[in-house]
Amino acid sequence: MIIVRDVFKAKYGRGGELVAILKEAMKEYSALKFDRILTDASGPFFTVVTERTVESLSAWEKERDALFSDPGFGAWFAKMMPLVDSGSREFYNIE
Numbered sequence: 001m002i003i004v005r006d007v008f009k010a011k012y013g014r015g016g017e018l019v020a021i022l023k024e025a026m027k028e029y030s031a032l033k034f035d036r037i038l039t040d041a042s043g044p045f046f047t048v049v050t051e052r053t054v055e056s057l058s059a060w061e062k063e064r065d066a067l068f069s070d071p072g073f074g075a076w077f078a079k080m081m082p083l084v085d086s087g088s089r090e091f092y093n094i095e
Contacts, residue, residue, distance in 0.1 A: 015046035031063035
């Protein structure tokens with residue numbers, strides 16, 4: 001099992017908007033059914049983290065490819081882009 005963490009640095013003051021749009025995406029796309037959405041309690045302001053547990057990296061790749069090929073995903077992603085300054089992705093093995 002793998003935990004996939006996407007870490008977003010939202011534009012100043014827009015973390016709440018980013019959380020709302022991520023929750024919207026969870027309703028639309030099964031590949032974005034996060035286990036949880038986290039927001040900063042310390043560290044860099046307006047950091048939003050999503051976590052999802054998947055069976056393997058290959059399972060995650062299949063879900064990602066299906067998501068990216070969905071015709072509606074591009075429009076949703078375009079709404080998210082103005083809210084984000086930067087981001088990163090982390091993969092962790094569950095021991």
